[in-house]
Every structure is written in structure tokens, then in C-alpha cells.
Amino acid sequence: MARTAFAVSVVMVGLFAPATNAGAATADPDWPCVQRKVPQLSLGQVWNGPDLPPSAKDWSDDASVSALVEDVAARRLPLADAQKKIRDFAASLPAEQLAPKMAMVVQGMFDHMDAERSHVIAGIARYAHRQLEMAADLRKQASDVDALRAKPGADPDEVERRTDQLNFATRIFTERAQSLTYVCDVPNIIEQRLYQLAKTVSETLAAKK
Structure with a gap:
């Protein structure tokens, strides 16, 4: 293999090595992230409180709950500010509305x-597919x-021009691959935030008993 093609191939292998390792750990061989791909969460992964009543699914019909869900x-x-909003909302509710409204909050946060x-996961897949095409x-x-x-x-001028084009394209590819590394953290960040917010609801309800 000629030296330029070899150098580019080394870059490709280095940037996609984490994706290769991740593919072995997931059902999707094209998943580019080290983090395991979990397309959807279950409520039980983030909520350890009592079962939510069927009425909780109507959270979007309640303007105050919908607004809170959007905010938090x-x-x-910041997470601390979101947690305070949840506690303040709970404190504003009449006693008889506390449990049903907070159940709606949990369901709303989960759905949203x-x-x-x-x-985000679908976007990561599209981004990774484009990276493979660029590679x-x-x-x-x-x-x-x-x-x-x-x-x-x-x-020589044509060789230099084509080499410059290749170097520029390789640099863009590398920057995109580095960005993908950061984006791969986003699903976990959302999951952890949801868990912490749901935990805040659980602790708030427990404190009211």
C-alpha cells in the first residue's frame, strides 16, 4: 500500500477501534459508541417508588405538570435547580393532589x-453512518x-493540490469523530438526569408522609 493510503487507513483504524469493541457488546454491530446501546428505557430503571396509576399517563393534559416537565x-x-423546581411544585400542591400530580410528573419526565x-440515539446512528461513508x-x-x-x-502542483484536499478532508473527518465521542455520552447523561429527578420526586413524597 502506498504511504498516503496507509496513513489514512491508520487514522481510520484508530478512530473506529472503540466502535469495533462496542459492536461486540451490543446487538447492533454498526453502533459507534463504547457505551452500550439501549434504544429505550423502562420506567423501572429510573423509578423505585410505587406503581404509577393509569391517570399519570394524562400528564400532558395538565398545564402545570407539562410546564414543569419541560423545565426540568x-x-x-442545572440539576440542582431542576430538583428545587420539583420540590417547590410539590410544596404548592394541596395534600389531596400531591400523589396524583407527582405521579404525573414522574410519567411526564419519563416520556419526555x-x-x-x-x-439522540437515532442521530448518533445517522452521524456514524455518514462517518463510514467519509472514511x-x-x-x-x-x-x-x-x-x-x-x-x-x-x-507537482496537481499532486500538492490533491494532497492538500486530502489533508483537509482527513482533518474534518477527525474532528467529526472526536465530536461523536462526546455525543455518545449524551444518552447516559439524559438517563442519569432522569434517574436523579425521579429520585427527587420519591424523596419529596417520602418527606410528606
């Missing part, structure tokens, strides 16, 4: 944040540059 689910809001998490294109470009460089009488 937003990751731009699990959907957001699934959306194949880079390998072809590298082979073409090596073939041009080895060609007798090749124009």
Missing part, C-alpha cells in the same frame, strides 16, 4: 426524556493521490 428536562437547567434520548471516500482519495504521485511526469 432541559439539560441547560426517554423520547429525547431515543432521538471510504478518504481511502479512495488517498489511493488516488498515491497513484498520481507514483505516475511518471506527474504535475
Whole structure:
């Protein structure tokens, strides 16, 4: 293999090695993250309180609950502030509304944040697929540059131009791969936030007894 194509292949292997290891641990061989792929959560993974009543599924019909869910689910809001909003909301409720309303809050947070998490996972898959396409294109470009460089009488300016194009494309690919590493953490971040918020609801209810 010519040196340019070899160098690009080394970059590809280095950037996709974590994905290869992750694929062995999941049912999806194309999953690019080290973190295990769990497309959807179950309520039991984040809620250890009493079973939620069927009425909790109507949370979106309650304006105050819907507004709270939107606020606390937003990751731009610090977790401590979100937890305070939950406690303040609980404190504002009449005693007879506490349990049913907080059940709606739990169901609402789960539905909202699990959907957001699934959306992120789908985006990661699309992003990774595009990376694989870019990797194949880079390998072809590298082979073409090596073939041009080895060609007798090749124009040095053309070789330099094509090499610069390849270097730029490789740099973009590398930056995208590094971004993917950070994005891979997002599903776990959402899951952990949901768990902490649900735990806050459970602790708040326990304190009211």
C-alpha cells in the first residue's frame, strides 16, 4: 500500500477501534459508541417508588405538570435547580393532589426524556453512518493521490493540490469523530438526569408522609 493510503487507513483504524469493541457488546454491530446501546428505557430503571396509576399517563393534559416537565428536562437547567423546581411544585400542591400530580410528573419526565434520548440515539446512528461513508471516500482519495504521485511526469502542483484536499478532508473527518465521542455520552447523561429527578420526586413524597 502506498504511504498516503496507509496513513489514512491508520487514522481510520484508530478512530473506529472503540466502535469495533462496542459492536461486540451490543446487538447492533454498526453502533459507534463504547457505551452500550439501549434504544429505550423502562420506567423501572429510573423509578423505585410505587406503581404509577393509569391517570399519570394524562400528564400532558395538565398545564402545570407539562410546564414543569419541560423545565426540568432541559439539560441547560442545572440539576440542582431542576430538583428545587420539583420540590417547590410539590410544596404548592394541596395534600389531596400531591400523589396524583407527582405521579404525573414522574410519567411526564419519563416520556419526555426517554423520547429525547431515543432521538439522540437515532442521530448518533445517522452521524456514524455518514462517518463510514467519509472514511471510504478518504481511502479512495488517498489511493488516488498515491497513484498520481507514483505516475511518471506527474504535475507537482496537481499532486500538492490533491494532497492538500486530502489533508483537509482527513482533518474534518477527525474532528467529526472526536465530536461523536462526546455525543455518545449524551444518552447516559439524559438517563442519569432522569434517574436523579425521579429520585427527587420519591424523596419529596417520602418527606410528606
